[in-house]
Amino acid sequence: MKIGELASATGTRAETVRYYEKIGLLAPPARTSGNYRSYGGEHLARLSFIRRARDLGFTIETVRELLALSDDRTRSCEAVDGIARMHLAEVDRKIADLMALRGELGRVIDTCSHGTVADCKIIEALAPHSHG
Amino acid sequence: MKIGELASATGTRAETVRYYEKIGLLAPPARTSGNYRSYGGEHLARLSFIRRARDLGFTIETVRELLALSDDRTRSCEAVDGIARMHLAEVDRKIADLMALRGELGRVIDTCSHGTVADCKIIEALAPHSHG
DNA sequence: ATGCACCCTGTAGGAACTACAAGGTCAAGC
DNA sequence: GCTTGACCTTGTAGTTCCTACAGGGTGCAT
Secondary structure: OOHHHHHHHHOOOHHHHHHHHHOOOOOOOEEOOOOOEEOOHHHHHHHHHHHHHHHOOOOHHHHHHHHHHHHOOOOOHHHHHHHHHHHHHHHHHHHHHHHHHHHHHHHHHHOOOOOEHHHOHHHHHHOOOOOO | OOHHHHHHHHOOOHHHHHHHHHOOOOOOOEEOOOOOEEOOHHHHHHHHHHHHHHHOOOOHHHHHHHHHHHHOOOOEOHHHHHHHHHHHHHHHHHHHHHHHHHHHHHHHHHHHHOOOHHHOOHHHHOOOOOOO
């Protein structure tokens, strides 16, 4: 499996795959006689995991931790659980922030009277506010 | 008004103010005899606008557009409204993604909390997806 | 005159990629 | 057998939005 195939199989770009290899997240694969990277099922599984975790908002460093945990099967689930919990809290914060933002943005848009910029409420809403 | 005062009046850092000047978002102010930046009400208003728009999640480039639009007072509000609506849609999408993530993390924690190592499903939870 | 808080410029770093540039490999088509 | 074009290689620099120095200058109080 060449890098392009691996990339499209996992929804990644070839550049990103090489980047993951460079930062030590994905093991360097064997090479063909023409010096092309040659991937197998192990790499596919691993990269799928990485992609999915990244999509779920885990940082590269957290993904590294999770991979280390999954590699060491003797370890308890507690560490994994802890990481997940930390992320859950973070995700909850992000959701709350975005909901507040959404409300404000929605209000701003609702006030738009579709006139000229001179009396655009959106611009007004962005204009100077007291700030501490 | 010196840079530090402007910064604290708008909830920004001095470095960020200089950065905004460097990328052409904020006009260079007059200088004192000692070469300090000297800001007036115009700068305060504009930086407040920038800060608020950034807090609402608009990118620097979008803020630039909004500033350009707001400078042309006779222009129709339509473009401004469109930008805000597009941004709102983006925020909605992010919220949806985060809600999905939240559910997944919750499930992982739930599974982990009453199980042994063998039962830990976090790795499986992040296992390969089909990618087309 | 001596601190000290603040200001100046310029550059490097950080997170996680992304986009070249300049060249090598390979299968297909003529 | 040779060309075309898609793909691969390495390396480096750019992206976004700042943040953090380093190494110096200014202004005010003691």
